[in-house]
Amino acid sequence: MDRHHFYRDTWAEINLDKISRNVKSFKKHLPDQKIMAVVKANGYGHGAYQTAVEALASGAELLAVAILDEALALRKQGISEPILVMNRIRPEYVSLAAENEISVTVFQKEWLDEASDFLKETEKSLKIHIKLDTGMGRVGITEATELYDISLLINNSSKCEIEGVFTHFATADEWESPLFEEQRKRFIKQIDLLEKWGITPKYFHSANSAAALRKVEGPFNLVRLGISMYGLSPSAEMKEKLPFPLEEAFSLHSQLVHIKKLSPGDTVSYGATYAAKEEEWVGTLPIGYADGWQRRLSPGAEVLIRGERVPIIGRICMDQCMVRLPYKMEVGEKATLIGTQNDQTIEMDEIASLANTINYEIPCLISSRVPRVFVKKGRISENMNVILNF
Numbered sequence: 001m002d003r004h005h006f007y008r009d010t011w012a013e014i015n016l017d018k019i020s021r022n023v024k025s026f027k028k029h030l031p032d033q034k035i036m037a038v039v040k041a042n043g044y045g046h047g048a049y050q051t052a053v054e055a056l057a058s059g060a061e062l063l064a065v066a067i068l069d070e071a072l073a074l075r076k077q078g079i080s081e082p083i084l085v086m087n088r089i090r091p092e093y094v095s096l097a098a099e100n101e102i103s104v105t106v107f108q109k110e111w112l113d114e115a116s117d118f119l120k121e122t123e124k125s126l127k128i129h130i131k132l133d134t135g136m137g138r139v140g141i142t143e144a145t146e147l148y149d150i151s152l153l154i155n156n157s158s159k160c161e162i163e164g165v166f167t168h169f170a171t172a173d174e175w176e177s178p179l180f181e182e183q184r185k186r187f188i189k190q191i192d193l194l195e196k197w198g199i200t201p202k203y204f205h206s207a208n209s210a211a212a213l214r215k216v217e218g219p220f221n222l223v224r225l226g227i228s229m230y231g232l233s234p235s236a237e238m239k240e241k242l243p244f245p246l247e248e249a250f251s252l253h254s255q256l257v258h259i260k261k262l263s264p265g266d267t268v269s270y271g272a273t274y275a276a277k278e279e280e281w282v283g284t285l286p287i288g289y290a291d292g293w294q295r296r297l298s299p300g301a302e303v304l305i306r307g308e309r310v311p312i313i314g315r316i317c318m319d320q321c322m323v324r325l326p327y328k329m330e331v332g333e334k335a336t337l338i339g340t341q342n343d344q345t346i347e348m349d350e351i352a353s354l355a356n357t358i359n360y361e362i363p364c365l366i367s368s369r370v371p372r373v374f375v376k377k378g379r380i381s382e383n384m385n386v387i388l389n390f
């Protein structure tokens with residue numbers, strides 16, 4: 001392994017070839033839809049820039065992030081494709097967005113009034129996606145009168161334009177959901193209204209991964225792909241009905257840094273919650289909750305060493321944790337916490353279930369202290385080490 005840009009014995013590997021194949025599968029699944037790759041939260045922990053580049057090279061045409069800073073970072077790194085900020089930005093930053101050709105999300109008339117003043121600071125025109133709340137209950141316009149006011153204001157302004165109109169589903173990952181169907185119908189009704197008022201934006205979009213996998217029907221021409229692009233299923237229910245296989249791109253690895261033999265009664269870690277019943281071999285791994293390897297994962301989680309499952313024992317510490325080995329092993333031996341060794345796989349979903357959460361949260365929480373190693377065309381292409389600014 002190329003250790004050029006990091007010095008610790010724990011790393012995450014991001015397989016960009018898998019991300020590429022996932023995007024290409026979607027392109028085949030939905031040939032008439034444009035793909036917006038969602039790379040918020042550092043690409044769900046996979047590396048926003050690297051994921052964005054790979055997705056764009058594989059058929060995605062637009063990007064989405066949650067906050068303006070994330071969009072600006074991508075521009076700084078040289079990405080020139082359209083980027084949408086899906087959350088509210090402050091009105092005072094609209095000229096910054098316009099100058100960087102970053103599209104913004106609007107769902108408040110007061111915001112638009114304030115933003116209009118700030119747009120006087122720039123020559124550039126601001127691209128806007130209007131957000132409708134059709135049942136998610138988070139952000140978005142709910143009243144047709146407000147939609148009318150906002151859309152006509154933008155349409156009549158020389159400083160901004162409507163690039164898209166969108167909504168977000170609350171239950172697309174549940175197979176039998178009346179709300180999903182209700183939201184779809186409400187959104188189509190709003191689109192019909194806009195058409196009646198003579199407003200014809202370039203994009204109408206509603207689908208997240210779950211809706212894109214199940215193909216939501218309507219006059220939509222763009223899907224926003226997050227979790228599934230990374231190879232993870234939006235829910236357990238969806239996992240059983242995937243229209244094509246998804247490939248998990250994220251894996252997590254460490255190495256044994258210490259081995260010891262315990263005698264019966266010897267205890268392990270804070271609180272001495274684990275006591276050896278017999279003579280046991282125990283190894284130490286240099287990964288802990290400060291790396292996002294959550295304390296609640298023990299007892300319960302296992303790791304793979306030499307293709308065998310071995311349990312984590314005792315409490316997970318900030319920087320280290322311990323595993324019970326079946327026999328004496330060597331310092332330096334590779335341990336896989338998420339991913340595959342030989343014929344054994346620990347999926348993201350297994351870890352999510354042990355942590356009592358969804359798969360989305362697990363890679364997001366693997367902290368910036370864990371360097372990312374990128375694999376492209378089967379080989380290591382790049383390392384990212386935030387601590388050392390690589």
Ligand SMILES: *Cc1c(COP(=O)(O)O)cnc(C)c1O
Nearest residue numbers: 038086168208209224225226227
């Ligand atoms: C995060 C997000 C998505 C992506 O959702 P996935 O389930 O990860 O595909 C799409 N749209 C909006 C508005 C989001 O916030």
